[in-house]
Amino acid sequence: MQQLFLSVDAQRRDSWREAFPDLNVGFLESHLPPTALIWALPPAGTSPETVVSPLRARAPESLLILLSDEPDEDEALAALAAGAAGYCNGHAAPTVLQQAATVVENGGMWIGQALMKRLLSTTTSLLKQRPATNEVWRDTLTAREQDVALAVARGASNKEIARQFNITERTVKFHVSALLEKLGARDRLQLSLIINGVPRLT
Amino acid sequence: MQQLFLSVDAQRRDSWREAFPDLNVGFLESHLPPTALIWALPPAGTSPETVVSPLRARAPESLLILLSDEPDEDEALAALAAGAAGYCNGHAAPTVLQQAATVVENGGMWIGQALMKRLLSTTTSLLKQRPATNEVWRDTLTAREQDVALAVARGASNKEIARQFNITERTVKFHVSALLEKLGARDRLQLSLIINGVPRLT
DNA sequence: TTTCCTACTGTACCGAAGTACGGTAGGCGA
DNA sequence: TCGCCTACCGTACTTCGGTACAGTAGGAAA
Structure with missing residues (x-):
């Protein structure tokens, strides 16, 4: 050629x-x-x-x-x-x-x-993080709990969540408590880390 | 061969x-x-x-x-x-x-x-997300504040952070307040979203 | 030397978060 | 019909997070 x-x-x-x-x-x-x-x-x-x-x-x-x-x-x-x-x-x-x-x-x-090696390693490492982001957490949760979980994960307060779904703050707390229990989180911050797929070190 | x-x-x-x-x-x-x-x-x-x-x-x-x-x-x-x-x-x-x-x-x-095409596209798309995770937030922060920020981001409580860095819980609160102010976050959860590079919707 | 920044600490206070008890109502399978 | 699950709500309580208003100490630059 x-x-x-x-x-x-x-x-x-x-x-x-x-x-x-x-x-x-x-x-x-x-x-x-x-x-x-x-x-x-x-x-x-x-x-x-x-x-x-x-x-x-x-x-x-x-x-x-x-x-x-x-x-x-x-x-x-x-x-x-x-x-x-x-x-x-x-x-x-x-x-x-x-x-x-x-x-x-x-x-x-x-x-x-050399470049192929590096390309492969970065890609595999990137892909390794992705599946962690996967939505395993949804498995054991009810529909409502998933709604609340997503809201918590993006940083909403209980009051905001209550307004968003037209329920009382008390009920939000109820769902959040269930979420913490089910997903083994200590507070809503760790909950958000799980939902957002941030790798845990603890 | x-x-x-x-x-x-x-x-x-x-x-x-x-x-x-x-x-x-x-x-x-x-x-x-x-x-x-x-x-x-x-x-x-x-x-x-x-x-x-x-x-x-x-x-x-x-x-x-x-x-x-x-x-x-x-x-x-x-x-x-x-x-x-x-x-x-x-x-x-x-x-x-x-x-x-x-x-x-x-x-x-x-x-x-075909596989090469898909590999390339996934890799480029993954790499495109990466820079967003970039550590822009470090720019305006002092060394200590960066320490505390990272600890908060992975879900540590004030008490735990205090123990980790051998300072009082009061001082941790001091740093956290400074972080919230500097990074424009409402609470430690939003702070962790920023540090972890989770895209904000609000 | 004065001024500014950083790091650190103290007391007091408020509100949010989360728990511990309780309760009602509807759906669904045994 | 009886349990079981889900979603919802109420009151009282504790703990944690965060702010307000203080202060001390060291280093670096003017």
Whole structure:
């Protein structure tokens, strides 16, 4: 597959031309072939979307690998989410670049070992917190108790809850007491922590 | 690179042998060559870790692609996190499997287009929520106030906080009052919502 | 040296939260 | 019909949270 290297930095283009003699190089604004593997090295600080989206619009059939001199997780995510097929350190060794090309040409995505590791770990840790947020607490509660629980969880006072549901403050207290008992909370604050899925340390 | 297909399902092994005549097939318990590309199709419902970890322990140099008849995001994440190089639908077309092999052999990771898309979207959406949790509230607070704020946020009573920091309950109240004033909260529950980054509706 | 900020403490007070007793009324299955 | 659950309400009480109005002590900057 034809490969094309794009950058605004003339010096970088020269060094790439040297490293990959059979590579086409050009500006980010160059004419694009309909089908190619495009390497793009935008200036540092450019957000990936502003580079990836126009390129994909101009050459929808092409594969795009975004290069970065200071690769980081967020940028990689943004690039791939915008439609890039790969994200790679601009100073990577030629063999690594070859591998990236192979992977991408075969329909894979390339973000490098280190970044993939970090991406995986953050995602799994984020997902681990999510299920805790899950609404297990609803299981043993009646409909009314769930109403009151949600109100307490967002910080409402008994008086406010009473007004909201058109019942007396006394009845609110009744429900709150039941909630504390059922969910094993000491007071409404711990109740709100449970409802909101905030991890407990105690 | 030598490829090896592992499963406990005899029928599946036969169909694979048919589709890939030059492929070695075996049980999950088979002897493993030191260096190979291993395809493993564990029985449905098996957690990826229990398959991946032992395999990687027995053949650390090998590349492992986990197959699943009912692929889903969580399982893919678990598999890759455990050290698999790929995760793929067990019913995927031979060409797709070939691509996966190419990608993995070149040091890439393979989880398929659809799964990658979903993984990216969930990760970005999760990361988008994170910054809201960001600790803006620390800005205007003194060191002691931050201590007390964190304690309040996890549900500690004034008495407990006093014990924790070796100060009187009175002083805790002093700090809490300052916190409520500075962060614009009505009571300690709303304070905890702010600290914990729970979105406010009021 | 004066001034300001931070950290800390004391007494007194009020209101909210939560508990402990009680009670009524309706629905639902045995 | 009898229990059981749910939702609701009342009074009295204790505890906790929070405020008001005080004060002391140390450090840092003017």
